[in-house]
Amino acid sequence: MPKEIKIVEKEGIKVDSPVVIEGFPDVGLVGTIAASHIVDQLGLNEIAYIESSVFPPVMVLHKGILTEPARIFGNEKILLVTSEIAIPPYVIYDLAKALADWFKKKGAKLVISLTGIPVQERMEIENPMVFGVGNGDDALSIIKRNNIETMEEGFIAGIYALLLKECLKRNIPAIAILAQSFLNYPDPGAAASAISSLNKILNMNIDVKPLLERADEIRVKARDLMRQTQGAMGAMKKPLETEIPLMYH
Amino acid sequence: MSDWFDEFFEQAYNELMRPSWDAFDKCLVPLINIEDREEEIVVTVDLPFVESKDDIELNVTEDSLEITAKMREAIRWERWGASQRYLEFRTFRKSIRLPEKVDPEGSRAIFKNGILKVSIPKVRKRYTIKIL
Numbered sequence: 001m002p003k004e005i006k007i008v009e010k011e012g013i014k015v016d017s018p019v020v021i022e023g024f025p026d027v028g029l030v031g032t033i034a035a036s037h038i039v040d041q042l043g044l045n046e047i048a049y050i051e052s053s054v055f056p057p058v059m060v061l062h063k064g065i066l067t068e069p070a071r072i073f074g075n076e077k078i079l080l081v082t083s084e085i086a087i088p089p090y091v092i093y094d095l096a097k098a099l100a101d102w103f104k105k106k107g108a109k110l111v112i113s114l115t116g117i118p119v120q121e122r123m124e125i126e127n128p129m130v131f132g133v134g135n136g137d138d139a140l141s142i143i144k145r146n147n148i149e150t151m152e153e154g155f156i157a158g159i160y161a162l163l164l165k166e167c168l169k170r171n172i173p174a175i176a177i178l179a180q181s182f183l184n185y186p187d188p189g190a191a192a193s194a195i196s197s198l199n200k201i202l203n204m205n206i207d208v209k210p211l212l213e214r215a216d217e218i219r220v221k222a223r224d225l226m227r228q229t230q231g232a233m234g235a236m237k238k239p240l241e242t243e244i245p246l247m248y249h
Numbered sequence: 250m251s252d253w254f255d256e257f258f259e260q261a262y263n264e265l266m267r268p269s270w271d272a273f274d275k276c277l278v279p280l281i282n283i284e285d286r287e288e289e290i291v292v293t294v295d296l297p298f299v300e301s302k303d304d305i306e307l308n309v310t311e312d313s314l315e316i317t318a319k320m321r322e323a324i325r326w327e328r329w330g331a332s333q334r335y336l337e338f339r340t341f342r343k344s345i346r347l348p349e350k351v352d353p354e355g356s357r358a359i360f361k362n363g364i365l366k367v368s369i370p371k372v373r374k375r376y377t378i379k380i381l
Contacts, residue, residue, distance in 0.1 A: 184280060223277070224269055
């Protein structure tokens with residue numbers, strides 16, 4: 001049975017063919033770290049939150065103000081979806097559908113998920129490489145036009161994989177930006193690489209220097225979210241992302 | 250399934266339920282990953298704010314690994330959580346029960362970009378079987 005998921009908008013939000021950026025907790029918390037930095041750098045305001053009776057019974061306090069853990073920030077041209085708690089695996093199918101419906105309703109012209117792809121030798125990598133996955137010809141041409149290497153073979157798992165699919169069903173071009181990352185450790189370096197690719201696609205100039213300067217602080221603060229996310233990732237078949245699929249032509 | 254398997258998952262569950270810090274000892278519990286390879290156990294540890302290998306102490310026995318690492322500056326949380334306490338941490342500390350008996354003397358470790366990697370060889374007796 002579909003789980004009830006509501007996107008509750010604040011009054012008076014106006015959007016005009018926005019680009020959606022998604023950064024949920026996942027491999028190396030790449031999406032969440034990147035999303036948080038983008039909100040800071042672009043000064044995005046909270047415009048909506050995601051409510052569901054199947055989310056953990058958790059609220060977050062920031063400077064004494066009660067907030068929902070899964071929120072949407074934005075302005076007229078950009079919507080950014082993120083969460084401060086791990087998304088339970090049993091919710092992700094319905095969450096992906098609810099979000100894709102909402103993106104369609106808002107007239108989104110492109111959806112970009114920022115996430116990590118685990119690599120065993122991450123410790124040896126100074127500048128993580130980025131790979132792109134598109135949900136169709138339009139999305140793939142955006143990836144190629146911006147000289148981002150496409151992922152040709154492999155499994156992808158998690159909410160971004162479902163968002164690619166659900167957006168395709170609704171004719172919304174969607175891209176996943178996957179930065180080489182630690183699987184189980186918060187990875188600000190990978191988040192910086194993902195943002196650099198986002199800059200190319202959206203022709204923006206989000207400065208990643210402050211993110212890299214605060215890398216140690218972010219790694220300490222993100223430990224508990226990483227621990228929560230580790231539990232969820234196992235159930236989402238994340239280890240599959242390091243496996244080779246049966247190839248056929 | 251073995252008792253170790255059950256115990257491992259119970260330990261993993263308990264780990265999630267336990268706070269990731271100890272206010273009395275002023276230490277944080279680091280994130281760790283244990284990889285059980287054929288010939289060795291590989292433990293990696295995330296140690297932000299740890300400057301160099303000289304700030305890390307490692308003690309290995311045949312079935313355990315203890316890691317203590319000093320941070321280059323204290324981490325402070327103010328007005329955080331229900332207790333609204335001022336919390337300060339200066340050290341990472343973690344004891345790990347290893348899934349198999351190891352040879353502590355053959356252990357080696359590297360520390361790079363705030364990540365510690367410890368490789369500890371397993372104690373393995375090998376016999377060659379003659380096919381009749």
